[in-house]
Amino acid sequence: KHSTNLTVSGFFSGLSTTIPVRMLQLMAFCTKCKCNRADNQFxxxxxxxxxxxxxxxxxxxxxxxLKDKENIRIDELSQRNNMKISPGVLDKDPDTDELSQGTEVMLNESMAVAKHSDVERVEVDHLDVGNFIEQEIRELTVGAHIDGVADIKYQTHLLVHLDIAITRNKTAKELADIIITEIEDGDEYSWKQVSSHYTYLSKKFGSTVGRFAYMCCQSKEAQSEEYKDSNCKRRMRYDCKGRIVVRVDTVLNVITVDIYHGFLHPRPNLCIEMPEELQQEIKAHSHLTVVDLKNHLRHQGFDISKYSPKRIYFWKSMASRGLFQRDDNHIESARKLLSEHDSYGFSWCLNIEDSETTAIGFTTPLLEEIKNRNINITEIYFDATYKTARGRYELYGIIADVEG
Known part of the structure; x- marks a missing residue:
């Protein structure tokens, strides 16, 4: 099954057929079943x-x-005699080896909550975790002087679904990091793993089953007792008791997440200066995903806890611009980039520029392939992206299932 994105005019110029109005409803693509369905189904x-x-x-x-099986596995994860601490997997963190009594109480409460089957969990796809958390925080802080900041406790319990393509050949720790990255994109806080007895790997199932604890980097519990003299301004600390517990079971394909934040304090300063050395390292590895990039930076010895996830993503995006940006003007840049790929089968089909509208359109090489093979297209869908580009430009396209 192949899919293609085609502009409206490009698609109609390539196929002389009448498209029923019912087919032109706004559709969306399901990341689970890989099908296009009506927008209201999402x-x-x-x-x-x-x-x-x-x-x-x-x-x-x-x-x-799976509920009964999940409860059995959660009990198994909670038993010390069947778990082991894995120093080889966990990074030694002097800031969090010694936890305060308050943090231990909070983490113990998380363990108790996760263990009981009557906890109401919200089911969510891992790609929706960030959006879900962002929406919850937005609703909690309506009317706040600063968006997302309020003296309100935030707590949620999730049952996260991962596509099998994501879980394949990944350890429980790697999957937990993926979930944390999605959470950071949603709440805009930075989270660091707690290297303590609250993090386990299963003795029976090895690296495929485990429990991982994280704490808010701005919490007082995350503050190091030893602080070297520096001209750098120390970050503000809060008694937020923020923590996350992620339980991963790749055998049953079950991931549960428990998030607790005593109150929604201000985020890390987005305008904080980033050392040139760190910027260059991000630039040299901008081809990595955000998760892999953060892991790489940590392994290289960089302390990235002081930088918000969006700050790191900003520098990654800046470094990646050289791959596609050809001009400061968005439209002119797109025109130049398409001209460079004209020989590969990308063709212009639309160019509108007047006082009210600026729009360009192009077809992909797959359109020519469809025509050459005389493939009959019986159904098409409109799709669009929103709030993904600067300059108030949006991307629209027509999607067709080809020989699907």
Whole structure:
């Protein structure tokens, strides 16, 4: 099954056929079943999701059957005699080896919450975790003087679904890091792993099953007792008791997440200066995903806890611009880039520029392939991206299932 994104005019110029109006409704792509469905199939409880309602209903049925097995596995994870500390997996962290009594109480509460089956968990696809948390925090802080900041406790319990393509050949620790990155994108806080007895790997199942604890980098518990003399301004610390517990079981394909933040304090300063050495390291490895890039920087000895996830992503994006940006003007840059790839089958099909509208359109090489093979297209869908580009430009396209 192949999919292609085609502009409206480019698609119609390539195929002389009448498209029923019913087919031109706004569609969206489900990341679970890989199908295009009506846009309203992705919205429930006032939140837009990346998986459709049909997939959610199927997950509900599967989770009902797996509930007993999950409870057994959670009990197994909680037993010391079947768990082991894995120093080779965990980075030694002098800031968090000695936890305060308050943090220990909070983490113990998280363990108790995760263990009981009657805890109400929100089911969410891992790609929707960030959006879900961002939406919850936005609703909690409506009317706040600063967006997302309020003297309000934030707590949520999630059952996260991962696509099998994501879990393949990944350890429980790697999957936990992926979840944390999604959380950081949503709440804009930085989280660091707690290297203590609260983090385990299963003795029976090895690196495929484990529990991992993280704490808010701005919490007082994360503050190091030893502080070297420096001209750098120390970050503000808060008694937020912020912590996250991620439990991963790749055998049953179950991931639970418990998040607690005593109150929603200000985030790390987005304008904080980043050392030139760190900028160059990000630039040299901008081809990595955000998760892999953060892991690489940590392994290289950089302390990235003081930088918000969006700050790191900003420098990654700046470094990646050289791959596609050809001009400061968005439209002119796109024109130049498409001209460079004209010989590869990317063709212009639309160019509108007047006092009210500026738009360009192009077709991909797959359109020519469709025509050459005389493939009959019986159904098309509109799709669009929103709030993904600067300059108030949006990307629209037509999607067709080809020989699917």
């Amino acid at each position: 919205i429930w409880n006032g939140v837009r999701h990346k998986t459709c309602k049909r997939c959610k209903e199927n997950r509900d049925k599967e989770n009902h059957n």
